[in-house]
Amino acid sequence: MPLLKANYFDLLKNRHWLIIKNHITLKKLANLSRSVLCYQMNRAQVTSFPLYAKIETTDRCNLGCKHCHDGTVPRKNFLLDYVLYTTLIDQLADYLFEVSLFDQGEPLVDPRIVDFIEYASSRNIGTVISTNLSMELSEEKMTRLVESGLDYMQVAIDGTTREIYEKHRIGGDLELVLGNLKKLIAIRNKLGSRRPIIEWQMIDYESNKPEQKEARMIAKDLGVDDFAIKPDCFSTYPTTDHLRENRCRLLWSALAVECDGMVSACLTMDDETLYVGDLTCDSIMEIWNSDEFVDIRKRHVEDSPGNKIFCKRCNRFDGRGH
Numbered sequence: 001m002p003l004l005k006a007n008y009f010d011l012l013k014n015r016h017w018l019i020i021k022n023h024i025t026l027k028k029l030a031n032l033s034r035s036v037l038c039y040q041m042n043r044a045q046v047t048s049f050p051l052y053a054k055i056e057t058t059d060r061c062n063l064g065c066k067h068c069h070d071g072t073v074p075r076k077n078f079l080l081d082y083v084l085y086t087t088l089i090d091q092l093a094d095y096l097f098e099v100s101l102f103d104q105g106e107p108l109v110d111p112r113i114v115d116f117i118e119y120a121s122s123r124n125i126g127t128v129i130s131t132n133l134s135m136e137l138s139e140e141k142m143t144r145l146v147e148s149g150l151d152y153m154q155v156a157i158d159g160t161t162r163e164i165y166e167k168h169r170i171g172g173d174l175e176l177v178l179g180n181l182k183k184l185i186a187i188r189n190k191l192g193s194r195r196p197i198i199e200w201q202m203i204d205y206e207s208n209k210p211e212q213k214e215a216r217m218i219a220k221d222l223g224v225d226d227f228a229i230k231p232d233c234f235s236t237y238p239t240t241d242h243l244r245e246n247r248c249r250l251l252w253s254a255l256a257v258e259c260d261g262m263v264s265a266c267l268t269m270d271d272e273t274l275y276v277g278d279l280t281c282d283s284i285m286e287i288w289n290s291d292e293f294v295d296i297r298k299r300h301v302e303d304s305p306g307n308k309i310f311c312k313r314c315n316r317f318d319g320r321g322h
Helices: 002-013 015-023 026-040 082-092 113-122 139-147 162-168 174-190 206-222 284-288 291-301
Strands: 052-055 098-100 126-131 152-156 197-203 226-230 254-257 262-264 275-278
Touching: 015 098, 015 126, 015 152, 015 197, 052 082, 082 113, 082 284, 113 126, 113 139, 139 174, 162 174, 162 206, 174 197, 174 206, 197 206, 206 226, 254 284, 275 284, 275 291
Parallel strands: 052 098, 052 254, 098 126, 126 152, 152 197, 197 226
Antiparallel strands: 254 262, 262 275
């Protein structure tokens, strides 16, 4: 019983729960049940619809952080078509609990990002962005962000000194970031809003370990809602010696949309072999059970030595701390 109680309270503090709790409906719960059933029964063709979507509105970024800009992922320098986005949201609004409006790019460099957030929020979908916050932001832009319906904002700050911060957030300005964070929280408080929930997120590097305690204290003093240290998955992923112990649930519950409209079965790996469709040509309902998506689910379930699907070597979402 103590373990069950601990897990229950952990759930109530979980970021995803905080994002979706105001957007739960009976129809979404029924779809969730179908999704779990399809997963447990190893169905490659599913009768449920996505519960979560990662939608990249742009892959443009104002920084050059090594873990993103390592040269392995070419930048398309695109902005996602807004009509394509609203069509996608309309098709999935009855099923989606949450949409993350970021991936390789910095969402706040997209001048339309507030419009994207507002539209998803208007369709009763939880929203989250992750930002470096290292840019000039007007009070009007910050106010619109607070009023947009955004549920959660992660702010990536990997150091409390310029030396360490700039080592990881290349091109960033720590003083500007902290100033923006302070102003944003002040605007939210002035408006009497409890949203967005703001998290200071710090990637756990050896170089910033001595600054993590101070970062937590600064975050508390600023009035940040949560402080999270994220494992450095980038330097250990993907692996050559890792073999999954659990099947990835995301193939049955989530998808990623890139800024050019390409749909991937994977939320973390930029690999053309995991593309399952193109929203400029097909609807999301067609793509969700396309031959490509069904084949990936089928191969993921199989456990033959000749199965080279990337998922088998993925150390993310494997229940082992990554």
